[in-house]
Amino acid sequence: MPDVPDVPVVNTLEHLARQRWEIARIRPELFWPWWNPVPVKLLLVTDGLDFGDGDFGLSAFITSLLNDGRRYARFDITLGHLQSGVSDQAMLIRESRISKRIKGFRFDVTTHFTPTMYDEVWLFGVETNFKRAEYGTRSSSSSYPADRLADAELDRLTAHMNGGRGLFATGDHASLGAGLGRAVDRARNMRHWADFGSGEISMDGPYRNDSNAAGHDPGFQFSDQSDDVPQRLDLELFRTPTGLFREERYPHPILCSPTGRIDVFPDHPHEGEVRVPPDLGLTCRDGSAEYPQRTDGSGQEEPMIIARGRVAAGNTASALAGKPGNKQATVAHGFGVLCAYDGHRAGVGRVVTDSTWHHFVNVNLIGIFEGGIFDNFVRSGEDPTKHTGFLASVQGQEVLKKIQHYYVNTAVWLAPPGLIQAMNDRLWWDLLWSDRVVEATLLDPGITIANVKLHEFYEIGSQARDVLGRRATVCRSLHFVIPYLDRVWEEFVPWVDPWGPVARDGLPELPWIDPEPLLNVALGGALVALREAYPYPTAKPPRFGEREAAIVTRGMATALSAGIRDLQRDLGSLSQVAEAGVARVEQAARAPEKRAKGAVRSPAKTPAKPPAKGARKK
Structure with missing residues (x-):
């Protein structure tokens, strides 16, 4: 009998557990057939950066997208590099999950790009001049300008956006990235692509956007950008115009995570800056409005700055190793970090601009290699966390999780409306058969909506929204419910949608009213109705079509009808109490003080003790 290795059982189980989780993360549909993520096609394009593992590579960002494991979206990534001779390592050749790699990328080559080929385009620009040998055709052909994309390329990007598809664009300080981004419709005006004013996006001026937070070693160093201390x-x-006493406020959806607001970012000594376009009346290359009117007739949809950074006063940290203090001292100020345009409201694609690609490159996420010219490690006692970045501590890892949620949220938010609807459709099955929702509220598969009480609708909806908030974001739980609620009770939506333009444009405020429980009631009704139609998980991913949407709508309406009746009754009772109390309270407020000045209030009377058991009453 051959020898059997003496392997402890615990090790075997640990291996099994790791293997199980890895498979579940990459291919969850093997365990849960109804988890059928929607593929979202991303095109990532750069020029002077690369996609590899070096300091200025984007591999940590790309890995974050590929490893997210979100149940409703999966990212299909193509990498495009404008340089023709870039190395395979720079194209992340080690990553087998990249769908396609294109060197010498051009937007006007149909095998590289058409307006309908990708759901989103992400631009990470560095160059200001393409007339160099490494840019091949761009360098030799007169059809390609030196300082921007060619006309035919820009036309295709405009058509891509006007077809409802997303665009992300960023550069760095001064004019870095202008070649790739400064002439692209919409993005051109949502970010500064050159220096302006008094050196606000310069490299060493006093008004530079130096977001570096002081690290673990004394003072400021350039390499603080590589430690585990983020910028704030x-x-x-x-917010909605109701329930103001709850202090409920939401960030933009791309800055909302299961662990709270995404209010931390990688820091950097000289970021660029986003802006609200100074002229909202310009046209795109095809003659259409650059920022068109909303399709619901409520006005023009405008880009807005959704996050700002802070610059501390007095920072003189050097950009070069061994030369501390060679910059002018910073003047304290704030600057725009993120600008977002919700083009879906206007029938076009969404756009996001970022102040710098340093929020995405390895040197700002997972640390810096020793020895580069931007490395201050010649200083004795330099903190070692700068070699591993946010991975260096538990606190840093929590920050990194939030940053990764920013990446994924942006990729989801930029997707075309049809894909976002498909993601929401997939989520219905995830919620319906969630073990927590089923075990807590829907154990009986034979349950019918007619037998469910109002408080049970509320409990089911509350559990489901919490599950969704933990798996996606709290913000997404609202975005998930509101479109269906709009079909049932459109007049109610502005009161519960914190991002809706109508709610921001002047509905009267009702601070005492909290209508949000009705959202939970509506979601609970939808899930009960869907469970009634589909009591058990299916072997194949079920289709969510018109029939299922009608079931959800009916379930919401059924639960809401009960909820509205109860709400009306409660408001009526409260109104009666208020009417009865107004006169009495006002009278008490006007009543004169009866105690003489300086009088001491007599002690309260001690209540008489009850007679002892069996004692005779007098």
Whole structure:
């Protein structure tokens, strides 16, 4: 009998557990057939950066997208590099999950790009001049300008956006990235692609956007950008006109995570800056409005700054190793970090611009290699966390999780409306057969909506929204419910949608009213109705079509009808109490003080003790 290795059982189980989780993360549909993520096609394009594992590579960002394991979206990534001779390592050749790699990329080559080929385009620009040998055809042909994309390329990007598809664009300080981004419709005006004013996006001026937070070693160093201490963001917060006493405020959806607001970012000594376009009346290359009117007739949809950074006063940290203090001292100020345009409201694609690609490159996420010219490690006692970045500590890893949610949220938010609807459709099955929702509220598969009480609708919806918030974001739980609610009770939506333009444009405020429980009631009704139609998980991913949407709508309406009746009754009772109390409270407020000045209030009377058991009453 051959020898059997003496392997402890615990090790075997640990291996099994790791293997199980890895398979579940990459291919969850093997265990849960109804988890059928929607593929979202991303095109990532760069020029002077690369997609590899070096300091200025984008591999940590790309890996974050590929490893996210989100149940409703999966990212199909193509990499395009404008340089013809870039290495395979720079194209992340080790990653087998990249769908396609294109060197010498051009937007006007149909095998590279058409307006309908990708759902989103992400631009990470560095160059200001393409007339160099490494850019091949761009360098030799007069059809390609030196300082921007060619006309035919720009036309295709405009058609891509006007077809409802997404665009992300960023550069760095000064004019870095202008070649790739400064002439692209919409993005051209949502970011500064050259220096302006008094050196606000310069490299060493006093008004530079130096977001570097002081690290673990004394003072400021350039290499603080590579440690586990992030910069703090000031977020634009949104609220509904109701329930103001709850202090419920939401960030923009791309800055919302299961662990809370995404208010931390990688830091950098000289970021660029986003802006609100100074002229909203310009046209695109095809003659259409650059920022058109909303399709619902409520006005023009405008880009907005959704996050701002802070610059501390007095930072003189050098950009070069061994030369501390060679910059002018910073003047304290704030600057735009993220700008977002919700083109879906206007029938076109969404756009996001970022102040710098340093929020995405390895040197700012997972640390810096020793020895580069931007490395200050010649200083004795330099903190070692700068070699591993946010991975260096538990606190840093929590920051990194939020940053990774920013990446994924942006990729989801930029997707065309049809894909976002498909993602929401997939989520119905995930919620319906969630073990927590089933075990807590829907154990009986034979349950019918007619037998469910109002408080049970609320409990089911509350559990489901919490499950969705943990798997996606709290913001997404609202985005998930509101489109279906709009079919049932459109007049109610502005009161519960913190991002809706109508809610921001002047509905009267009702601070005492909290209508949000009705959202939970509506979601609970939808899930009960769907469970009634589909009591058990199916062997194949079920289709969510018109029939299923009608079931959800009917379930919401059924639960809401009960909820509205109860709400009306409660408001009526409260109104009666208020009417009865107004006169009495006002009278008490006007009543004169009866105690003489300086009088001491007599002690309260001690209540008489009950007679002892069996004692005779007098």
